[in-house]
Amino acid sequence: MNRPTTRGRWPLAALLLILALIAGACGGDDDEPTVGANAEPPATKPTFPQGTAMAALQTKGKLTVGTKFDQPLFGLKNPVTNKVEGFDVEIAKIVAQAIFGGTLAEAESKIEFVETVSANREPFIQEGKVDMVVATYTINNARKERVDFAGPYYIAGQDILVKSGDTSIKSVTDLNGKKVCSVTGSTSINNVKEKAPQSDISTSFGTYSLCVEALADGRVQAVTTDDIILLGFIADNPGKYQLVKAPFTTENYGIGMKRGDDAFRTFINDTLEKSYGNGAWKKAFEDTVGKSGQQAPQPPKVDRYTAGAAAGSSTTTTSTTVR
Amino acid sequence: MAACRVSPVPPLQWFGATYVELFRNAPLSVLMLLFVFGLTKAGVGPYSFFASAIVVLSIYTSAFLAETFRAGINTVAAGQAEAARAIGLTFPQTLGIVVFPQALRTVVGPIGNLFIALIKNSSIASVISVLELSKRSNLLIDQQGVSPIPVFLGAAVAYLILTLPSGFLVGYVERKVSIKR
Structure with a gap:
């Protein structure tokens, strides 16, 4: 009978399990920002008027972006490299490049990705935990009352x-x-x-x-x-x-940001339109979603809606319709 | 299966033990998913979800039944089997005519338990898309917008309607076969 030895292994197994749990819990804290504020400014560093969000971000040297970590092709954290990968990430890089200048890779080093899930995207924007959210984020009127959207940069369905x-x-x-x-x-x-x-x-x-x-x-x-x-x-x-490629619902994915900063929103819309024109958007698509065999579609038309109009549909939100 | 486990033939014993340990220790939902999606990979099927659920529930419950019967057989005094063999009965005859009927008496209660568990285990069939009581209740809540508490209460009552009579039936059979002491 080898019962006693079998029993003797259980505490060891339990210990390993506990260790694994602790290791797992600690792993989440590893992605602290490593970006120095005094990184070498690239030659093509754009300039922005004082007081704009773009100038503030440039001074800070860091762009905090909320994205999904579990959405294949759009925002998926690679467990090996610990980097987030996908179309949403590429779009964030294009925006970061427009703010900080330099190459896309340099722009990526200035982004801090924060995981946002569907339920916490509005709160994260409103509380300023993120500068913007690029996370398969469908533009709709209910959300427009709480946050502003640039884009859309992709139409899903x-x-x-x-x-x-x-x-x-x-x-x-x-x-x-x-x-x-x-x-x-x-x-x-x-x-x-x-x-x-x-x-x-x-x-x-x-x-x-x-x-x-x-x-x-x-x-x-x-x-x-x-x-x-x-x-x-x-x-x-x-x-x-x-x-089948016959979508029968429409989900416009936009970039979510704090309500009321029209200059920032216009800047991101301009950046998106520029990326449609110069092929950056197409390359971002082909490097990510395109790997599933999808041809890059025509980029969607950017919707420069007036922020008040969306809230105007619901007359109760007086504080936001004042502007 | 119980006969296998108490038989004098070692390969049969091993077969019985393997069967019992395999199917009573694997989670029912895993067995169902393996049966539905694993068999087709091996080129068998596909069978309908409903038939698959019945087969898996039978395999799973029979593993427990086998153990219950084996326990019952072990309660029958060894002298009974020895006497049966002594008058020339074969092993199957000994088991079928002498030992098993006596064993049945002690295991009626536990078998009733297993039968009730089987009825409730049918709710696991929802993982392989069988529209049984639990899944239908969930659909009522999700798609018809019915408030959840009354639906769950209704489902509980429906299960009771199935299980309570089984319990009574078991009690009846138990009294019927018991020895007056």
């Missing part, structure tokens, strides 16, 4: 994932009579129910990866949710799946 070579589904209405999978209780399912009432939505799982497994096994003919999530699956399984 709910799309359909099918097996490669499947041409029977060309739009959402083709889902009628077909088996479609999405995550249990998601808004994606409700959208399909609305647009294709005859589709069979009885198959649903807790995660999208199981839906994709069901698609691979032929249990369903399509998986539907936001295209950026679907693109991640295409990138992970090259050649197996394709996007």
